Amino acid sequence: MRNEFGEFREMATFSWQYPVSGFYWENNLKPLRSLEYGTEKEIHENEYVPKPFLIESPEVMTMKRYLPLDEEPALFLKFSDTDISEEGILRFANKYGRLWSNNGYLIDIEQIEFIPKIEVRSKEEQYNLWFPNVEERGHSFIIGEPFIYWKTEIISMRNAIRLWKWIENEDIGKLSLVVNWDRVGGGFDCALGEINDIKLFRRLPREEQRSRGFEYNIKYRYFNKNISKELLGLTKKDDIILPAKILLNDIINTKLKNHPLHLRLLLDENNYPKQFVVPESLLGAMWFQFFQSITGEKKYKKCAVCGTWENVNEKREDWLYHDSCGSTFRSRKRRGLISIIVGKKTIEEVAESCGVSVSVVKEWIENK
Numbered sequence: 506m507r508n509e510f511g512e513f514r515e516m517a518t519f520s521w522q523y524p525v526s527g528f529y530w531e532n533n534l535k536p537l538r539s540l541e542y543g544t545e546k547e548i549h550e551n552e553y554v555p556k557p558f559l560i561e562s563p564e565v566m567t568m569k570r571y572l573p574l575d576e577e578p579a580l581f582l583k584f585s586d587t588d589i590s591e592e593g594i595l596r597f598a599n600k601y602g603r604l605w606s607n608n609g610y611l612i613d614i615e616q617i618e619f620i621p622k623i624e625v626r627s628k629e630e631q632y633n634l635w636f637p638n639v640e641e642r643g644h645s646f647i648i649g650e651p652f653i654y655w656k657t658e659i660i661s662m663r664n665a666i667r668l669w670k671w672i673e674n675e676d677i678g679k680l681s682l683v684v685n686w687d688r689v690g691g692g693f694d695c696a697l698g699e700i701n702d703i704k705l706f707r708r709l710p711r712e713e714q715r716s717r718g719f720e721y722n723i724k725y726r727y728f729n730k731n732i733s734k735e736l737l738g739l740t741k742k743d744d745i746i747l748p749a750k751i752l753l754n755d756i757i758n759t760k761l762k763n764h765p766l767h768l769r770l771l772l773d774e775n776n777y778p779k780q781f782v783v784p785e786s787l788l789g790a791m792w793f794q795f796f797q798s799i800t801g802e803k804k805y806k807k808c809a810v811c812g813t814w815e816n817v818n819e820k821r822e823d824w825l826y827h828d829s830c831g832s833t834f835r836s837r838k839r840r841g842l843i844s845i846i847v848g849k850k851t852i853e854e855v856a857e858s859c860g861v862s863v864s865v866v867k868e869w870i871e872n873k
Contacts, residue, residue, distance in 0.1 A: 697726075
């Protein structure tokens with residue numbers, strides 16, 4: 506006997522929503538409390554509150570729901586590519602929704618200037634139309650997500666994906682800047698950020714690097730022989746690749762711990778048990794997507810020409826571009842090889858301009 510699987514699917518799958526009327530940035534609202542992953546905290550006098558806040562537009566109350574893990578399997582890559590500006594973040598949020606449902610600042614909706622689209626009989630009825638799921642606390646609140654929260658999370662994802670690509674490509678030049686062995690202390694430290702920022706950061710005396718990463722937009726992590734004894738036992742001094750992998754694992758595991766996933770079991774259409782992973786937030790869903798890519802469950806490549814992310818699980822291992830982008834790519838490749846031959850560009854520069862790894866360009870040269 507077959508069951509009506511579709512009727513129960515929403516109970517087990519992760520869904521998210523975004524307002525049809527979109528979001529906007531607000532600088533003038535005064536939050537009453539902070540909300541840290543569901544825990545409310547009082548805001549003390551003179552306490553710094555980061556602004557602006559991302560807030561749903563009050564023009565209409567309609568919310569659109571979708572299934573990020575099914576409908577947008579490469580969303581974590583799109584998130585990392587998001588321009589870190591109010592406009593860039595707004596474009597992402599308007600299409601995919603806020604990052605959390607329980608993190609940010611609680612704002613009394615009395616402060617919101619409503620723009621009614623339909624006639625209502627009372628203020629209470631208006632509130633119920635715009636915010637039907639707001640928990641009652643004597644007052645009604647909405648959650649504002651600060652710009653700096655979004656910026657921090659985009660950079661975290663971008664840094665992790667950049668590290669992942671360097672590891673996949675065995676880019677020793679860049680990874681040797683990330684990983685720095687401490688011959689005296691017996692451990693190693695890692696610096697994540699834009700490659701030029703890392704280069705500047707590594708010029709500092711070693712003893713200053715631990716405390717000055719913020720000045721250089723660097724995320725600094727130290728693995729010493731005491732706190733990471735088991736991890737260090739896996740590595741050999743001067744090894745670069747394995748410490749970088751350990752760093753990436755540490756980043757992913759920390760993010761999944763901070764943004765938990767839940768397992769649910771449901772019978773499929775043929776009454777066989779089916780496992781579902783349900784994140785608590787959109788941000789958690791994107792880190793889970795990244796986790797799936799690293800473990801090989803899902804594999805994505807960015808088209809070297811148009812920059813669109815493509816699921817390549819069923820494509821050739823050496824897939825580089827869409828068929829429609831082929832002529833442009835071949836032209837870039839030809840110009841790049843000529844530039845190398847005449848000494849105008851390095852292999853690394855051509856690899857970057859063509860959107861491929863250094864090893865791919867080396868193969869082009871060998872096969873020419």
